[in-house]
Amino acid sequence: MIAIIDYGMGNIHSVQKALEHFGAKTVVTNNPKDIETSDKAILPGVGAFDDAMSELKKQKLIAALNKHIRQKKTFLGICLGMQLLLQNSEEANKSDGLGILEGEVRRFLDRKGFAVPHMGWNQLKIKNKNCPLLKDTPDNSYVYFCHSYYPQPKDKNIIAAVTDYGVDFTSILWQDNIYGVQFHPEKSQQTGLKILENFVNLC
Amino acid sequence: MLTKRIIPCLDIKDNRVVKGIKFLGLRDAGDPVEVARIYEEQLADELVFLDITASYENRKTLVNLVEEIAQNIFMPFTVGGGIRDSNDIRELLNAGADKVSINTQAVKCPDLITESSRKFGSQCIVVAIDAKKENDGWQVYINGGRTPVDLNAVEWAKKANELGAGEILLTSMDYDGTKDGYDLELTKNVVEAVSIPVIASGGAGKLEHFYDCFSQTGASACLAASLFHYQEYTIKQVKDFLKGKGVSVRQ
Numbered sequence: 534m535i536a537i538i539d540y541g542m543g544n545i546h547s548v549q550k551a552l553e554h555f556g557a558k559t560v561v562t563n564n565p566k567d568i569e570t571s572d573k574a575i576l577p578g579v580g581a582f583d584d585a586m587s588e589l590k591k592q593k594l595i596a597a598l599n600k601h602i603r604q605k606k607t608f609l610g611i612c613l614g615m616q617l618l619l620q621n622s623e624e625a626n627k628s629d630g631l632g633i634l635e636g637e638v639r640r641f642l643d644r645k646g647f648a649v650p651h652m653g654w655n656q657l658k659i660k661n662k663n664c665p666l667l668k669d670t671p672d673n674s675y676v677y678f679c680h681s682y683y684p685q686p687k688d689k690n691i692i693a694a695v696t697d698y699g700v701d702f703t704s705i706l707w708q709d710n711i712y713g714v715q716f717h718p719e720k721s722q723q724t725g726l727k728i729l730e731n732f733v734n735l736c
Numbered sequence: 737m738l739t740k741r742i743i744p745c746l747d748i749k750d751n752r753v754v755k756g757i758k759f760l761g762l763r764d765a766g767d768p769v770e771v772a773r774i775y776e777e778q779l780a781d782e783l784v785f786l787d788i789t790a791s792y793e794n795r796k797t798l799v800n801l802v803e804e805i806a807q808n809i810f811m812p813f814t815v816g817g818g819i820r821d822s823n824d825i826r827e828l829l830n831a832g833a834d835k836v837s838i839n840t841q842a843v844k845c846p847d848l849i850t851e852s853s854r855k856f857g858s859q860c861i862v863v864a865i866d867a868k869k870e871n872d873g874w875q876v877y878i879n880g881g882r883t884p885v886d887l888n889a890v891e892w893a894k895k896a897n898e899l900g901a902g903e904i905l906l907t908s909m910d911y912d913g914t915k916d917g918y919d920l921e922l923t924k925n926v927v928e929a930v931s932i933p934v935i936a937s938g939g940a941g942k943l944e945h946f947y948d949c950f951s952q953t954g955a956s957a958c959l960a961a962s963l964f965h966y967q968e969y970t971i972k973q974v975k976d977f978l979k980g981k982g983v984s985v986r987q
Contacts, residue, residue, distance in 0.1 A: 543856070546832045550807045579829075580857040613857075648933040648956055650859040650902050654781055654986040655738045675739070675986045677812055679834065679859045681902075697737055720812045720834065722776065 535559045535733070536571035538598075540588045542613065543579035547719040551726055557733040565597035573607040573735070574598070576614035582638070582682075585613055586628035595631065602633055605710045607735050615706065615713030616684055624682050634708060636686035647699045650681045655716075657694040657704055664693035664707045666714070668731045674724045676704075676716040683715055739986045740950050740978065741781035741957035742971050743935060744964045746771060748817070749789045751801045757965045768801060772809045775964070778971040780811070781986060784837065784905070784959060787817030788880070795824070799831045806832020814862055816905075822852045829856055837905055839864040840878040843885055843892070846899055853900030858932075863896040864905040865889055867922055874922050881909055890925045897930040904930060905959070908938040915941025915963075923953040935959050943969065943977040950983050 535552060537545050539561045552559050552575075560567050568574050576598070578585055589595050602608050610618050619630045622638035630638070641649045654675045659667055683702040686692065694705035696715070706713035712732070718725035747754050752766040764770055772783055785805070787798050795818070802815055815828050816837030825836050842849055842863050853861045866881050867874040867889035874889035893904050906926050908919035916939055923936045933956035936949050940960040949958050963969055975985040 543860075544806065544829055544832045544834075546803065547806045547810065551810060579860060581854060584855070643931050646954070649931060650933070651738065652859065652903060652933050653738050653741045653956065678738075679812065681859065717812070717834075719810060722779075722811055726810060 534571045535573040535575060536568045537561045537575045537577065538568065538594065538614075539563050540578070540585070540592050540594060542585050542588060543577065545577050548575060548577050548611065551719045551729050552733055554726065555730045555733045563592050563594065565594055568594070568597040568601050571601075571606070573609070573732070574601050575609045575611065576617065577611045578613035578617070579679075580613060582613065582616065582622045582624040582630070583626055583628045585617055586625070586630070589617070598631065599633070602711060607732075608711050609732055610713040611719075612680060612715060612717060615715060616682060618706075618711065618713055619684055619686065622682060633711065634686055634691070634706065634713075635688060636684060638682045639685050640682050641698065641700075644699055650679060651698045652679050653677070655696050655698065657696060658701070659694050661693040661707065664705065665735055666705065666707065666712055666728050666731050667693065670724060670727055670731075676718065676721040676724055678704075678716045680715060684713065737984055739781070739984045741935075742946070742974055742985070743782045743784055743957050743959045744775050744780050744971070745784040745786060745937070745959050745961045747961070748785050748787045748798070748801070751797050754788070755962065755965065758967055769804055769808050772805055772813070775971065776809055776811050779975070779986065780971050781957070782811065783809070783813040785813060785815045786837070787815070789817075795827075799827050802828055802831040802833050816862070816864060821848065822855060825852050825856060825861075829860060835860045835862050835903070837862040837864045839866065842896065842901075843876065843878050843887065846895070849896055849899040849901050853902065858900045858902035861901050862903045862905050863893075863901040864907070865893060865896075865926075866907050866909055868909040869922075874925075877909060889922065890929050893926045893934075894929045897932050901932060903933045903935065905935045905937060911939030912937070914939055917941065917945040918949040918953070918955075918958065920948060920952050923949060923955050927954040933957065943974060946974050947978055947981050947983065950978065951981070
């Protein structure tokens with residue numbers, strides 16, 4: 534069972550639909566028990582960092598998330614859901630992140646020719662071919678991005694892919710059972726569906 | 737690198753696509769999901785759905801439609817038309833829209849841009865601007881191009897950017913429907929005034945028009961409707977042409 538955590542930060546239908554496409558059993562939930570009993574969890578999310586953290590707190594989901602990850606169960610953060618894994622964000626005024634991964638979330642600098650948000654289709658430059666999410670995904674595949682902030686992990690070894698937007702920023706993180714993607718696989722047509730299929734097939 | 741986007745726009749009335757869609761092999765040219773699927777196959781980069789009825793009674797059916805699209809189409813799409821407040825926005829985003837496009841209400845109540853971008857993230861708040869040449873500038877029109885307001889389009893785009901908009905959908909009323917090409921001067925002026933992406937709209941009729949727009953204005957995306965609906969060009973033809981000219985596109 535895959536728990537898709539619905540904490541009120543944006544749409545989760547397309548994530549769920551994509552997973553069901555591959556025969557996965559899913560539950561959309563904000564019940565900590567569901568997260569604890571699932572073998573995989575996905576934290577999606579669009580919106581503001583502070584709001585997301587306060588929703589997670591309010592809905593008492595943080596302990597369940599930590600427990601899920603500590604038990605080495607498979608976890609995927611998408612977009613803001615990935616950024617929340619880090620310690621803090623330049624977007625946040627009052628909240629720290631979950632601090633599950635060391636590092637911070639940075640904002641793209643305003644530069645001529647690089648509009649912010651970084652919005653549209655850009656390429657994955659694969660840094661770690663062994664990342665199970667990237668099975669059968671060719672280097673330079675296009676995925677859909679829509680964000681102004683990006684993760685900057687302290688440990689560079691957990692960077693599985695980067696993407697060039699004036700700077701090479703981290704677009705896929707992988708540490709043991711923890712995966713994070715800055716793009717929207719559920720919106721990235723065939724490439725994104727393949728990545729979600731790989732996630733479904735992870736043991 | 738980030739590619740330039742090609743975006744077909746579908747007008748929706750009573751949950752049906754209006755303004756002829758002429759594809760071979762389409763069983764029901766009025767079904768938004770089926771039309772969206774064709775564009776997804778053609779590698780459109782995004783879709784825009786504009787609800788042109790936008791009446792109160794239709795909101796609920798629109799939300800249902802958005803849900804259905806989101807469950808069948810794995811690509812980003814924007815929904816616009818008749819959005820009044822952040823509840824409307826929340827409903828559409830929760831139903832599966834990736835972005836909402838706000839036009840009239842953004843002009844009438846600019847606070848909505850600030851409030852909604854703070855709540856939902858600026859990346860999902862598109863401010864749509866309909867602009868018409870007026871003496872030495874461009875004037876903003878609302879209510880589907882029926883009502884002029886005392887706003888300069890370039891200034892308004894800049895203001896919308898400052899208020900928290902994540903993108904500008906810029907339609908030239910002078911060029912819309914003419915097939916004479918995008919309004920390069922308007923688009924360039926707006927692109928240079930803002931730090932967010934700009935989608936150019938209105939006037940596409942030839943392959944060159946897309947190239948001219950990308951190469952001369954710095955727009956992030958080009959939107960077109962009838963050109964694609966009537967299959968004068970496929971999205972692939974547009975992208976092949978652009979690639980041949982050295983523009984980065986997703987293929």
